[in-house]
Amino acid sequence: MRSLSRKQILLLAAAVWLGGAVLIYAATGSSGKNEEFQPTGEFKLEEWLPLGFNRAVLYLLLAALLTIVTMVYIAKRMADRPNRVQTAVETVFVFMRDQIAGANLDRDMARKWFPFVGALFLFIWFNNMLGYIPLPVNDHEPISIGSLELPSFAIYAATANISIPLALSLMVWITYHIVGIRRQGLGKYFASWVPAGVEGFARGPIFLIEVISHFVRTISLSVRLFANILAGHLLILFMAGGLGVILGVAALGWFTLPAAVLFFLFEVGLVATLQAFIFATLTAIYLGGAVAAEH
Amino acid sequence: MLDFVTVLAASEEGGGSFLVKPGIGLMIWTLLAFGATLLVLRKLAFPKISEQLDKRQRAIEESIDTAEETKAEAERILAEYRQRLQEARTQAESIVARATSAAQKQQEDSLQQARVQREEMMEQTRRDIDAETRRAIQEIRSQVADLTVLATEKVTRKTLTPEDQRRLVDEAIGELDFEALAGSDGSRN
Known part of the structure; x- marks a missing residue:
């Protein structure tokens, strides 16, 4: 048999995809709307162990x-002639040092706060990426093998839970205020909130607006990360069969599967890294703003 | 698509609110996990990576410096060699020129010397000829005198005393111009 051209392969794939959907629909039809299944249930946290140990904590x-293991392992065996993994880690390190910390902080601040900003980036990145590896953690829809109930494989991200981005955001928020007050003194720090050029009576209302904007930062910083990761996971969940389950049309699950793969690649390839980058960059910007006399 | 939206809305109503409800316990876990990560990375990972990067940066800078030094050194040596070559060439040319001029001078010298020698030899020859001529004249004179005496004897049958004869002959010869016999030497009348 001669090898197929690219066009023929594409046509064959499309035929399998559409034909499969039609065949599955013909075989199973529609079982009516499923009111029982809650997609958000995938993100529900059951306490597994004391001290609030649940899936998100895991x-x-x-x-x-x-x-820790990745970075320390790489750091321990740093060689003069790097292999590919070391080169990649070095690239990330230089990117964090020069683009995230270095570009938004002055030299002294960048040196002092690089570990904090860098650790935030890596911690969030690993959290996000871990969220795309299927692990046997789904206690919501267990697999029953005989009398044994095993958790099914699922993708879950800690950052898709508001508590985790919020905790990190609050930590950043408190940290940059402390840094600002310690650097400039209490009065001068709050005075620096008012942008340069605002004089007289206008300073009062402008200061109030700035106070609000500072508080909003905690919400914007945490919700941006949380919502992006949650939305990504929900989209993958719906496209990978969730929609078919809810509407009771199994064929729909097959039909939307390619979209799930695309969303998965999009999330892994872009969103996970981008959100970690945004969080760390904003942290650096907030820290830089806190020590600037006026902004 | 409309179904999709209603499904989403339904799922929100159906107990999705826990998604946006923060839990203090989880927040504390987060801070602990992040704090541990930060501590370990700051103590064990970042300094070593940073150190290695700085080390490599220094090594690269040193290599560049060394390469530049080597290049400058090579250029210096090349220039020196070129200069030496130039010098050698100049020197060779001057040696050849000197040799040529020396040879020429020597040739001229030997030519001059030969000329001088020839002159001297000619002078000597001339002197020898002169001396020989004079001697010959003297000889002829003497011969003529003797012959004259003999002839006179024969004619006169009278023998004079040798002294008288000699005196007479000498007087007679003295009147003769023998200078003509000297050839080129004497001025011709």
């Missing part, structure tokens, strides 16, 4: 461990 600890 993911947090796994991500922390992965971050």
Whole structure:
């Protein structure tokens, strides 16, 4: 048999995809709307162990461990002639040092706060990326093998839970205020909130607006990360069969599967890194703004 | 698509609110996990990576410096060699020129010397000829005198005393111009 041309392969794939959807629909039809299944249930947290240890905590600890082990392992065997992994880590390191910390902070601040900003980037990145590896953590829809109930494989991200981005955001928020007050003194720090050029009576209302904007930062910083990751996971979930389950049309699950693959690649390839980058960059910008006399 | 939206809305109503409800316990876990990560990375990972990067940066800078030095050194040596070559060439040319001029001078000298020698030899020859001529004249004179005496004897049958004869002959010869016999030497009348 002669090898198929690219066009023929594409046509064959399209035929399998559409024909499969038609065949599955013909075989199973529609079982009516499924009111029982809640997609958000995938993100519900059950307490597994005392001290509030649940799936999100497991993911947090796994991500922390992965971050530490990877970075320390690489750091321990840094060679003069780097291999590919070391080159990649070095590239990330230089990117964090020069683009995230260096570009938004002056030299002294960048040197002092690079570990904080860099650790934030890596921690969030590993948390995000861990969220795209299927792990046997789904206690919501277990697999029953005989009498044994095993958790099914699922993708879950700790950062898709508001508490985790919020905790990090609050930490950043408090940190940059402390840095600002320690550098400039209490009065001068708050005075620096008012932009340069605002004089007299206008200073009052402008200061109030700035106060609000500072508080909004905690919400914007945390919700941006949380919502992006949650939305990505929900989209993958819906496209990978969730929609078919809800509407009771199994064929729909097959039909939307390619979209799930595309969303998955999009999330892994772009969103996970981009959101970690934005979080770390904004942290650096906030820290830089806190020590600037006026902004 | 409309179904999709209603499904989403339904799922929000159906207990999705826990998604946006922060939990203090989880927040504390987050801070602990991040704090541990930060501590370990700051103590064990970042300094080593940074150090290695700085080390490599220095090594690269040193290599560039060394390469530049080597290049400058090579250029210096090349220039020196070129200069030496130039010098050698100049020197060779001057040696050849000197040799040529020396040879020429020597040739001229030997030519001059030969000329001088020839002159001297000619002078000597001339002197020898002169001396020989004079001697010959003297000889002829003497011969003529003797012959004259003999002839006179024969004619006169009288023998004079040798002294008288000699005196007479000498007087007679003295009147003769023998200078003509000297050839080129004497001025011709």
